Amino acid sequence: MTLSRLPALMVEPIVRAALLEDLGRAGDLTTDAIVPAAARAETTLAARQPGIVAGLDVAQLAFRLVDPAIEIQVERPDGTALAAGDRIAALSGPVRGMLTAERVALNFLGHLSGVATATATLVEAVRGHKARICCTRKTMPGLRALQKYAVRAGGGINHRFGLDDAVLIKDNHVAVAGGVANAIRRARAGVGHLVKIEVEIDRLDQLDEALGERADAILLDNMSPAELAEAVRRIDGRAVSEASGRITPATAPAIAASGVDLISAGWLTHSAQVLDIGLDWHRPRQALAA
Incomplete structure (x- = not known):
């Protein structure tokens, strides 16, 4: 790149x-x-x-x-x-x-x-796997553009830059909406056709709802490598798969081996x-x- x-x-x-x-x-x-x-x-x-x-x-x-x-x-x-x-x-x-x-x-x-x-x-920890390393919005106030640039300099890629360039439905959004499917429906009704929609899930039983509503990307939060591999199998290319939570150089290889497309880590910017x-x-x- x-x-x-x-x-x-x-x-x-x-x-x-x-x-x-x-x-x-x-x-x-x-x-x-x-x-x-x-x-x-x-x-x-x-x-x-x-x-x-x-x-x-x-x-x-x-x-x-x-x-x-x-x-x-x-x-x-x-x-x-x-x-x-x-x-x-x-x-x-x-x-x-x-x-x-x-x-x-x-x-x-x-x-x-x-x-x-x-x-x-x-x-380097995930070399040999398809997973790419990306950052998050957990940046220092005022330094987001610089920190995301630095992630690219290190060979990573950027997640969304702010609240206005993509939809990311988090667990609290799901709770307020009353479920994954309802949250995705509301989001799709409220944004333009060019805006991507990602939804965070932390249980495999939420996956069918996300796929049924045709989410563009699914954030698999704090799942074990075995759970991630099962999620990737079920997604089967229908959405971008992203793993997050407890990402370190030691845990990243096993997470990448699950077949996820992306691995995101907030500490790259807030605690490097x-x-x-x-x-x-x-x-x-x-x-x-x-």
Whole structure:
């Protein structure tokens, strides 16, 4: 799958908000007091541990919004596997701008690379099966577009982006509607013909209702591998099958072996561990003494 870059129009407001939060009311007091305005340097973004890089456009934007004179040469683009010590990008330009933007840039880069790395771990765990790894709406507020991009950088695919691009009937919807079939009927009557409908079930006895109402996709929640295999057999290609619940690199292979089409995991975005990436400094081009 080709990894398409996010439009700058989507990314810039997020990065601007993060920089403004950090700069506060008076800017970077520490850097402005210590570093002469004319000081320039060369630095390197480098991986401290193995993983998958994601978020370089975001990090670059953080540096350039602070100082457009900062030049960045990417050496390992998003989606690239990293070993500990690998150079990711080389930076050169004003020291003040680099230091002021450093934390925001690394926060984004480390987090998004962590999401990509977690996704790649699950993708590798199900290699050899048809199941694809996808994310959920369990994203951090304000970061959904970036986190879902990072999932793609790690080799996964995206579930719906919000409440408005697909119908996903959850257990509480079923409870309010009085059953799976009634929930699907109400949903179909309330949306347009191009909107896909998925319904969540957690018992096999609900499956016939979902199939009888021609759900486009069926979310099989917290089922054992044996139950998943039986569900896939009964679905028999009439709907997309998705497994969710208790998904880890250890459990994913058996879940994938059941024959499901998709495996979704919320922790890829809400709990992925940050990938350790640092900004390494070389000798400044000009002395920092005032």
